[in-house]
Amino acid sequence: MLQDFKQSLVVSLWFVFLTFPLLVVRVNTIENVVVWRWSNILWVAIGSFVLSYFWRFLLLRRNRRQKQAEEGIASYGPLQAALDNILLRNRAMAVLLVLALIFPLIFDTYQTNIMVTALIFVVLGLGLNIGVGLAGLLDLGYVAFFGVGAYSYAILNYYFDLGFWIVLPIGGILGCLFGIVLGFPILRLRGDYLAIVTLGFGMIFKVMMENWETLSLGPSGIANIDRPGFFGVQMSLAQSTTYIYYIMIALVVLTIIVTNRLKNSRVGRAWIALREDEIACVAMGIDMARTKLSAYALGAFWAGIVGVIFAAKTTFINPASFTFMESAIILSIVVLGGMGSILGVILGAFILVLLPEYLRAFSEYRMLVFGAAMVLMMIFRPQGLISNLRQIYQYKGTKDKTAHD
Amino acid sequence: MKRMVVLCVSFVLCLAVTGVSAETIKLGVAGPHSGDLAPYGIPTMRAAQLVVKQINEQGGVLGKQVELLIQDDQCNPNIATNVATRLVSDGAHVVLGHICSGATRAALGTYREAKIPVMSPSATNPPLTQSGEYPNFFRTIASDDMQAKLAVDYALNSLGVKKVAVLHDRGDYGRGFAEFAKQALDEKEIEVVLFEGITPGAMDYSSIIQRVRREGADSLIFGGYHPEASKLVTQLERRRVDAVFISDDGVKDESFLNVAGSAAEGAYMTGPKDLSALPLNKAAVDAFQAAYGAEPGAFFQEGYAAALALLNAVQKAGSTDYDAVVNALRTEYVETPVGLIKFDEKGDAEGVGFSMFKVENGTFVEMQ
């Protein structure tokens, strides 16, 4: 007890020291004024004192859990148990789907529009999840593929007046092609090098779009991109928002089906094995380059597709829409939701997009919280909010053998 | 932290007001209010608050109270479209915003469809008005090409430059300015020895400055903002490069004088005409200082003017009907901190002009 108190006191004093210059002193060297915010010391002291208790408690719990897991005692939360129940899961999904379908009828255009943004991030999260969550390839430049899709629609629409539905697959294929071309030389790299190189690709994409004026119209961006057409029917803003919403719902459902099927297939198992141990993986006869490339390119494909929809939704894109910040948000969606878990990623996307939208007061602290959440999740709940659901296999075995045992 | 509180309070106030009176004139305000670009959006938001407070105290517009709908777009085009739909859903009658050209362009389509007049205090991208695509768009600031033309004319006629290096920060604003400047120079057949983008946030620009010297440029036109500009002029001075520095409104900032210090001396830049002598301008700044105890910041006057112009147009139009309001904006003069203005067919403010400024003894001095 006393030990704990002492420890927390030390932590609290340490943080007061640590945050002193940045949180207490504010110096404005333009107007030559210094503001001393002494009250912040108090907040930091109390905050870090309390949090240090939490920290220790959580660490203790984590270590206990780890030990239990090693001894084979599975610790399942009630949520996880409920999700493992297939009947319950299917019913919940049906309810959710119905809710999703009637959403625009209940809520106004603004809500629908926000929901479209959230759904865009759901697909982005699921796409990145293929690379990061399943195959263990940390991609920090994922937004570049999103940009490829968005720009392919914007450019084809601007110069050749091509429609949304024609470009939709083209965007996906272009994203995929970029994934293959970029992925080919770099996928031999180890995980952390890969992260930094992909980060570079993300930045290069932005610089290219800024400089290549003749193609991308430079930093001022491309405006007046057509919204998706529906047999030439003229639609009002509200109608077309609803229309895009349903397109997104369809795409999300498609993405879920595809990633779910892939995850529980021969290819998906190979991805997961690759994440676990590359050397054992190749020794089991899995072609590493091909498997990595397929995960990377497939992730890029979804980003490309959803990029087209993004361009059609905002009707305007510029290079500034595709910064590292976007990549970081998509990554936090995957990390927060649960790497490899489809349901988790969906939940993550909704939390990260809708929370700052509805809690306006929170929006200023958005990135601060995301950053902290990434660290905390890695330490205390690396499997994310909802961990990966396990596939259940049916097998008969050899009868005489079981009788024998 | 204070900003946070103000935001919260204003948000709560908005909610409270919605609850009380059903019949209000709704003025939407959109711009970056959080994140790194917030310094460009907050002053306009505060200007709108000051204007609305004053007008409501005097009985409102058309006998109704004015209600503010404040939305943060973070200068992100995607969020800007969401914000636009939000404002449309919330029934905004007129919108003051957005701040960044990119976000403005992204949001304008939505407003156009919903027939809402929009007025930006800061989006200077020329096509916004000149393309004719957005009849609902107005602005209280001159466009980039006007700035560039002014800068080039001044450089040629008053400074007599012969060889020009043009740099920009690759951004929307900076690159636009640089390209218009180059266009104007080409028309006058003045040699442009260098046209290049620099990386904003790079450690230093000494190499490119060496290049400016090597190309023998007698002047350097830069499109961009003050952080890069101060690095450039500092290097010019340190490297003893004898070239006149000419730039845009994004550089005309107190920070530029402070960061660059002596190196800023003799630099030229465009900027809105100095109207601090105008009584209305003085009143606006005083009101700000009384409320917040600090200098107003970027685009405060323009934002103040836009809020006044929009509400005045509603008053003159006698209703919030789109056509009537737009017509009023185009025909009725209004007294604002940026002068007596009305708007032309394209949406640019008549009577808002730019001047050249020169840094002399650590202050901006308007050139005649």
Next chain:
Amino acid sequence: MEYFLELFFSGLTRGSIYALIALGYTMVYGIIQLINFAHGEIYMIGAFVALIVAGVCTIYGLSGFAILILAAAIAAVYAAAYGYTLEKIAYRPLRGSPRLSPLISAIGMSIFLQNYVLLAQTPDFLPFPRLIPDFAFMDDVAHIIGSPELVILVTTLITMVLLTLLIKKTRVGKAMRATQQDLNMARLVGINVDRVISLTFVIGSVLAAIGGVLVASYIGQVSFYIGFLAGIKAFTAAVLGGIGSIPGAVLGGLIIGWSESFAAGYISSDYEDVLTFVLLVVILIVRPAGILGKVRKQKV
């Protein structure tokens, strides 16, 4: 020739700053094989703390070269404290986790620290007081290399010499080298590995802070965002030189500095960042261990 020299020295100045930051990356990576993504933010925090110290001093009427040294000292202390805390909070609980976990934690920490400074201070650029005087004896060559550049180069040189001495000659340095060779073995022979790791973070952070203060006083401005780009460039430098290798980090930093400077001077500055990354990709493909790095065979 003079033009070449001009570019050479501006590349050298830039490169030596990259090298200072790259050292932190390379030392940490050498010991725990982690890209300390938040290292760029430590550099930024160093610069910011120095700005606060120098700003407060100038506002209360003090100024001069001594203030710079005071600011640098306090900045170094704080950067060290932040580096130490960073390791303790974000990385230590993750030892033995899958490789991706500490990396993601590092990215999270980088985003957190950036926004922490943004919210605690300001999203604007702040001017850094001019504290490096113009030396009279540099007057004749000032168009090639000015006084601030001279200060940067001399400081960097002294720092590197001290670092080399620390690593080669002291007990602590020996422990660090041993830990870098084989962490488990070092633990077995009685080295307090945790302390060595903490120390590595502290040293790396001090170096970054020195870099931050030098840059801030050289270009005269600081913002919360300066760590990101500098961090990436410095990391590239570390990889280029061979991650884990200290002379490699210095060499890598200089190469990046020069290549940027010469590219901007002779070709174009339009694709400056692209150049850095292309260089990185090419090096990683052709020689994954970097120029001076040793190939580590993975044990099977």
Next chain:
Amino acid sequence: MTENKHKLLEVKGLTMDFGGLRAVDSVSLAVHEGEIAALIGPNGAGKTTFFNCVTGIYTPTSGDILLHPKGLETRRLNGLKPNKVTEMGLARTFQNIRLFSSMTVLENVMIGRHCRTRSGIFRSIIRNRGVREEEQEIVETSYRLLEKVGLEKFVNEFARNLPYGAQRRLEIARALATDPFLLLLDEPAAGMNPYETSELDQLICRISEEEQIAILLIEHDMKLVMKISNPIYVMEYGKKIAQGSPLDIRDNPKVIEAYLGEEVDA
């Protein structure tokens, strides 16, 4: 007596250098059909490096590694990627266990079926009948293999939660799933207790007999080696110093010298 049997693996003068260090120095050996061959030697003799060269993880500096599958043409393995080597019918286990720790026991074995099955991305998405049947085939085969190594009761456990000895047997099951005709086991008995070891030697013999798979193993447990394997190859400092039947090896002075100071269980 081995001459008339079909030669499956033939290694001639295999040499592997790491920088200046010669880890394997012109070693030759052969594994014939039906054999359980053993490769022994003190720690650091280069046995695992030898395995890594044969299975494609390292590319040897010089020498030939030839594979003679029955009824197919001879292939040279030098420089082939590990997955190609496995596809050809040569599977292995690892000295320091390399399981996919957060996959289940069954899934670990299913990974082994990867190179014997064909469903690609598109077919996995469509999931037609062929794919479903193939999937079921993978599950059944894997389960049967688990039964063979006696792990069926752990089928849905995570691999990391298995006891040590069971993990080693799981590695063997996983290797078997790739349908090899030659199995390379790297210290399969390391860390096992005597009971587990005796179970293991039965398992190895059963695999050899029932599945018609030849086996080459690295082992330190001399009792096990002497009991089940013939021939035995002995390495020291990268060189092969002896080969022959267990009896020959036991009495070979060079071998005794090499093991001097090392614990000889035999």
